[in-house]
Amino acid sequence: xxxxxxERHDEAAARDQGFYGRLQTQNRSDLRAAMRxxxxxxxxxxxxxxxxxxxxxxxxxxxxxxxxxxxxxxSNREPQRDETTGWRPKRD
Numbered sequence: 711x712x713x714x715x716x717e718r719h720d721e722a723a724a725r726d727q728g729f730y731g732r733l734q735t736q737n738r739s740d741l742r743a744a745m746r747x748x749x750x751x752x753x754x755x756x757x758x759x760x761x762x763x764x765x766x767x768x769x770x771x772x773x774x775x776x777x778x779x780x781x782x783x784x785s786n787r788e789p790q791r792d793e794t795t796g797w798r799p800k801r802d
Contacts, residue, residue, distance in 0.1 A: 715774075738760065741756055741760070744756075745757075787801075789801045
């Protein structure tokens with residue numbers, strides 16, 4: 711199930727990347743043309759916006775379910791507290 715959903719996600723991401731890649735190319739071209747008439751500060755802001763957009767993390771695959779057993783271990787689980795520990799927290 712997970713592999714199949716991951717493949718579906720990858721296919722959809724490839725389609726989206728193709729569409730948004732063409733759109734981004736056109737928008738960047740328009741922005742660079744407009745940057746010729748900008749002040750140096752305006753150009754710097756536009757370049758920083760393009761750089762930040764390039765570094766932005768793209769969507770990761772989320773299978774839509776959570777398996778508690780694979781996510782919980784002694785580092786993120788509530789410590790044991792009972793009479794044998796004197797009601798003090800104890801981690802295994």
